[in-house]
Amino acid sequence: MEALFALLSTSEGAAPVAITPPLRRTRMLPEKTEFPLHEGLSRFVRSGVVPFAGTR
Amino acid sequence: MNELPNSGTISRVGAWTATASQTRDQHRRALMLLIGLLTLLAGTFEFSLLSPEGWSPLNLLLFGLFVLLFTHVAIGFSQAFFGFLILSDRPAPRAIAATMADLVSLPKTAIAIPIYNEEVSAVFARLRVMHDALQAMGAVERFHFFVLSDSSDEETAAEEQLAWAQMIAETGAANRLFYRRRKIPLNRKSGNVADFCRRWGSEYRYMICLDADSLMSGQTIVELVRRMEENHRIGILQTVPQAINGQTIWSRLQQFSMSLYGPIFATGAKFWQQEESNFWGHNAIIRLAPFIQHCALPDLPGRSAIGRRPMSHDFVEAALMRRAGWEVHLADDLGGSYEETPPNVIEHLKRDRRWCQGNLQHWPLALARGFKPVTRFHFLHGIFSFLASPLLVVVLLLGFLKNLGNVRLNEGFFADSSRASIALLLFGFTILLLLVPKILALALALRRGCAGQFGGAGRLIASALLEMTLSILLAPVFLYFHAKFVLFALLGKKVEWHAQNRGGVDGLAWREATSVFGLTTFVGLGAGLLTWWLTPDYFIWLLPIVLGWLLAIPLTALVGDSRMGIRLRDLGGFLVASEVAPVLEIATLRRLLVNRRQNSAGDVAAAVVVDPLCQNLLPALTADDRAALHRKIWATPAAALSEPWRNELARIKARQPNSASAA
Numbered sequence: 001m002e003a004l005f006a007l008l009s010t011s012e013g014a015a016p017v018a019i020t021p022p023l024r025r026t027r028m029l030p031e032k033t034e035f036p037l038h039e040g041l042s043r044f045v046r047s048g049v050v051p052f053a054g055t056r
Numbered sequence: 057m058n059e060l061p062n063s064g065t066i067s068r069v070g071a072w073t074a075t076a077s078q079t080r081d082q083h084r085r086a087l088m089l090l091i092g093l094l095t096l097l098a099g100t101f102e103f104s105l106l107s108p109e110g111w112s113p114l115n116l117l118l119f120g121l122f123v124l125l126f127t128h129v130a131i132g133f134s135q136a137f138f139g140f141l142i143l144s145d146r147p148a149p150r151a152i153a154a155t156m157a158d159l160v161s162l163p164k165t166a167i168a169i170p171i172y173n174e175e176v177s178a179v180f181a182r183l184r185v186m187h188d189a190l191q192a193m194g195a196v197e198r199f200h201f202f203v204l205s206d207s208s209d210e211e212t213a214a215e216e217q218l219a220w221a222q223m224i225a226e227t228g229a230a231n232r233l234f235y236r237r238r239k240i241p242l243n244r245k246s247g248n249v250a251d252f253c254r255r256w257g258s259e260y261r262y263m264i265c266l267d268a269d270s271l272m273s274g275q276t277i278v279e280l281v282r283r284m285e286e287n288h289r290i291g292i293l294q295t296v297p298q299a300i301n302g303q304t305i306w307s308r309l310q311q312f313s314m315s316l317y318g319p320i321f322a323t324g325a326k327f328w329q330q331e332e333s334n335f336w337g338h339n340a341i342i343r344l345a346p347f348i349q350h351c352a353l354p355d356l357p358g359r360s361a362i363g364r365r366p367m368s369h370d371f372v373e374a375a376l377m378r379r380a381g382w383e384v385h386l387a388d389d390l391g392g393s394y395e396e397t398p399p400n401v402i403e404h405l406k407r408d409r410r411w412c413q414g415n416l417q418h419w420p421l422a423l424a425r426g427f428k429p430v431t432r433f434h435f436l437h438g439i440f441s442f443l444a445s446p447l448l449v450v451v452l453l454l455g456f457l458k459n460l461g462n463v464r465l466n467e468g469f470f471a472d473s474s475r476a477s478i479a480l481l482l483f484g485f486t487i488l489l490l491l492v493p494k495i496l497a498l499a500l501a502l503r504r505g506c507a508g509q510f511g512g513a514g515r516l517i518a519s520a521l522l523e524m525t526l527s528i529l530l531a532p533v534f535l536y537f538h539a540k541f542v543l544f545a546l547l548g549k550k551v552e553w554h555a556q557n558r559g560g561v562d563g564l565a566w567r568e569a570t571s572v573f574g575l576t577t578f579v580g581l582g583a584g585l586l587t588w589w590l591t592p593d594y595f596i597w598l599l600p601i602v603l604g605w606l607l608a609i610p611l612t613a614l615v616g617d618s619r620m621g622i623r624l625r626d627l628g629g630f631l632v633a634s635e636v637a638p639v640l641e642i643a644t645l646r647r648l649l650v651n652r653r654q655n656s657a658g659d660v661a662a663a664v665v666v667d668p669l670c671q672n673l674l675p676a677l678t679a680d681d682r683a684a685l686h687r688k689i690w691a692t693p694a695a696a697l698s699e700p701w702r703n704e705l706a707r708i709k710a711r712q713p714n715s716a717s718a719a
């Protein structure tokens with residue numbers, strides 16, 4: 001394989017180019033999302049008020 | 057980095073959104089009034105149908121489900137009705153022409169194309185068309201293209217890099233065409249785009265997000281940026297893509313529907329949604345600063361086999377953008393935005409299954425704190441668009457059980473002729489509401505003199521009738537599968553993420569149709585025989601659905617056949633503007649795709665490797681990629697290699713026969 005690539009003429013080829021631009025890192029974090037109704041329902045189910053609900 | 061909303065310079069395009077807040081409430085009231093009136097009328101029919109039997113729990117349940125399902129139909133109708141009224145008065149859209157001043161002032165914009173094991177040559181053909189269109193306008197320097205690969209297949213990934221290198225060699229786009237591959241495709245497409253945002257998002261004011269099968273005209277790309285510049289409150293501006301390049305009857309049917317019916321539905325949606333529209337995940341422009349700041353996807357609460365990360369990310373991103381105070385608009389008046397559609401019913405259903413699970417995941421978000429009421433409606437409407445199918449199945453089963461009881465009591469189904477008339481009237485009214493939007497869209501096209509775009513008035517009417525017939529026959533298939541998808545989602549069965557088959561050149565084989573729709577046919581046969589035997593009167597009502605299930609195999613095989621699709625096109629069936637008078641971009645794409653198919657017999661990857669000019673353009677090739685290419689070179693027939701390579705391979709083979717055979 002190395003022999004094959006070594007055969008290629010570098011003088012004829014274009015200059016190497018970057019496949020991606022330079023990194024400019026920034027943060028992208030989720031903002032807080034609250035699910036009060038969902039959590040309330042989950043608490044209600046876990047409380048055992050409804051027999052067998054939430055059991056697996 | 058963060059841009060704050062401000063009034064900006066709203067001049068020419070200002071009128072485009074200026075009326076939004078003033079008329080929004082009126083429009084919503086009008087829409088709700090129409091939906092309410094229609095539902096009230098149908099509900100009264102249903103009430104008079106059920107009340108003589110008394111309000112048993114079964115009848116109460118039936119009535120509740122009916123009202124719920126009918127409201128869903130009424131929403132679709134009302135939206136289309138208002139869209140029709142608006143478009144009846146609106147002149148046909150003029151061609152956009154960006155001025156040199158527009159081009160000079162354009163901010164730097166990224167065009168992001170997330171891909172996952174796609175057909176590489178087709179992706180790069182579309183990319184090339186957009187690049188060349190912008191270049192011809194003199195605007196290309198303002199845009200950077202990012203191919204964001206999540207491809208898991210090493211061969212495909214190597215081919216992508218080579219296609220990237222080849223395009224750079226051909227266009228000289230080295231500093232504006234970039235390629236990034238993630239080795240671990242975390243969080244799928246939304247994770248792919250978020251990864252881009254984290255790495256390079258701060259460099260650009262806007263990102264035009266495309267799908268692998270998306271295409272946009274240069275004018276539309278520039279116009280999107282211009283509209284964002286002129287209204288600084290917009291966070292997301294969504295276009296209404298038209299389907300193109302349909303080969304099979306099914307994909308041609310969809311492109312015809314989207315072309316003929318799409319405008320009144322989109323305009324109707326814009327009528328009441330205004331600055332609270334939705335994001336469809338692609339063919340849209342996004343203001344990156346607020347997107348990065350506010351639109352990272354939250355984890356959903358609870359435990360789920362589907363996962364806690366939203367699958368249908370687009371609705372959630374629009375919701376988060378709205379929550380942060382930014383506007384989300386639908387550019388219903390803007391053409392030049394295109395996509396391709398699934399080639400057959402099976403591929404369509406695969407996509408629906410993903411969407412179904414994604415939409416059903418949204419219910420905690422619909423009730424989460426801080427979202428706007430319209431956002432909650434978008435979530436609930438998306439959920440109900442799939443939930444409607446199992447609910448309809450429940451209605452059908454309850455109807456069957458009720459009639460079974462009536463037969464035993466020797467009352468027969470609708471033995472009372474007046475009740476039978478009401479039932480017929482209600483059935484007709486529902487069908488009318490489903491068909492009238494299509495008839496209105498047809499009338500609008502004829503009235504505005506657009507029939508020529510569909511091959512002439514005769515062909516347009518014939519195509520519309522064929523579309524309605526096929527849609528009615530295939531609707532029960534979707535009913536069956538959507539009900540199944542919802543059931544699977546509730547049982548927590550996970551959807552695998554597969555690349556889409558976007559081509560459909562070979563069509564849908566009968567064997568595949570039989571294996572997928574065999575059970576549907578069997579269910580149809582069973583349901584038909586059972587109702588015919590036990591409740592013969594009810595059988596008549598169920599017949600349209602049973603017929604669709606019984607015909608599922610031949611019908612899906614027929615509409616998925618590309619040869620039949622091409623034959624239908626030659627006869628003038630389902631013609632659309634992109635075929636009758638294609639714009640330059642579509643014509644160029646078609647030519648490139650044909651060339652690609654002609655060349656596909658050869659090995660594209662090896663062809664690029666044997667071209668010495670491209671070798672230096674491959675710095676990103678890993679040792680694995682090189683090894684894969686090495687294997688390709690050795691596996692490629694000598695006739696496909698250029699003379700120096702053939703000679704070298706022969707020399708190596710002669711020198712090391714054992715190692716050559718091992719390779």
